[in-house]
Amino acid sequence: MRDPSRRPRFLLVQAFTLPPGSPNRYRDDGGTKEANLMNHAAVAPLLADIDWDLHPGPIAPHGDWPVETREEFAVAGVARLPIVRQACESGQYDAIVLLGGGDPGYPEAREIGRRHRIPVTANAHAQMHVAMTLGNRFSIIDISETHNAHMAELVVRYRMTQGLASIRNIDFPLPRPAHRGRPTLRGEAEAHARGEPSGMLEAAEAAALAALEEDGAEVILLGCSGAFWLQGPLQARLAERGWDVPVLEGYRCAIELARLMVNLGVDASGITFPGDPPAHRRRKRIA
Structure with a gap:
């Protein structure tokens, strides 16, 4: 249970980072987390009363270009999961926000978050x-x-x-x-x-x-x-x-949904994301 006297702390995780020198960059990265957060000017009011860190995401495992295909989304999603797991295990964060419009790795990241009772949200x-x-x-x-x-x-x-x-x-x-x-x-x-x-x-x-x-x-x-x-x-x-x-x-919706979950003291359902092993074993599940 989060101490209500403490400001919540979020980790924002980018979907990937293009390797240095990539000719396919479409924006310049800066030296601060604010400069590196693509939509900072718009999301700053939502982050004003929380502490937050920005993870650049994994170096793009599929190549030196942005993701667009199913294969690339899948590979990028898998590469992002260790970052989510490490953040959850650190005990430093109250919520994790996955950036990127195509939500790479989101269901799996949400399963990891559920094990640690940490809400995970994503753009789409x-x-x-x-x-x-x-x-x-x-x-x-x-x-x-x-x-x-x-x-x-x-x-x-x-x-x-x-x-x-x-x-x-x-x-x-x-x-x-x-x-x-x-x-x-x-x-x-x-x-x-x-x-x-x-x-x-x-x-x-x-x-x-x-x-x-x-x-x-x-x-x-x-x-x-x-x-x-x-x-x-x-x-x-x-x-x-x-x-x-x-x-x-997407950025604002994902951040605001994470804020809502933290304020309500809830995260994903343990039935939607069962534990390992699950606490209960239902005889029937409807898709």
């Missing part, structure tokens, strides 16, 4: 659950065909198919060898910050409008954490068009 899972408290159906604005396929599988895994209106592809993928010579999301956030036009923002606005007008979406989610910067301008553009709908982004 948190976004979908928050979305279903705000509306009846959500659409995911995502970055590429391959990433879309992974997100669709997460919707099924998280039992959110009844809430999904659509996954809309804006086709601004992550910089990686497979997309060499075509537009990616590299530099789009910086261009928008400089007041320059952004094709990615234009595509996201068109996709969100189609989701609202054609698919029946009531909440908009951003599928890739690399698209975090779209949340504010996309929310504003939809409001200008008269659409009063939430636009959610």
Whole structure:
């Protein structure tokens, strides 16, 4: 049981770190945890009253590019589990937040956290659950065909198919060898910050409008954490068009869900994630 007089302490774990010199970086890392946390300006208010550390994640085990395929998500997820296990065993943290829009290693990390009674949250899972408290159906604005396929599988895994209106592809993928010579999301956030036009923002606005007008979406989610910067301008553009709908982004949802679990003093169900060995052995389980 956490001492209520002590500030909670969170560990934020990035999905992976690209090796030094990788040509596929799409942002510059800084020397502080604040500079290294991609969405720090937006999440800072949520972290103001807690102590937190940032783990850079494992050096990308699949190559020197961001993850997008099922194989890459699986490999990155396995590589992240020892970090989660070590953090849980250290006894230093009240919650662990897994960063990265595709949630690599999340169910397994949650099982580890449950053994130590430490809540573990992740971006896509948190976004979908928050979305279903705000509306009846959500659409995911995502970055590429391959990433879309992974997100669709997460919707099924998280039992959110009844809430999904659509996954809309804006086709601004992550910089990686497979997309060499075509537009990616590299530099789009910086261009928008400089007041320059952004094709990615234009595509996201068109996709969100189609989701609202054609698919029946009531909440908009951003599928890739690399698209975090779209949340504010996309929310504003939809409001200008008269659409009063939430636009959610993964880092904030995952951090806020972790805060909620810590404040409630709960973590994952011991039936959903049985112990080893389990305390009870039920004769029947319904999927």
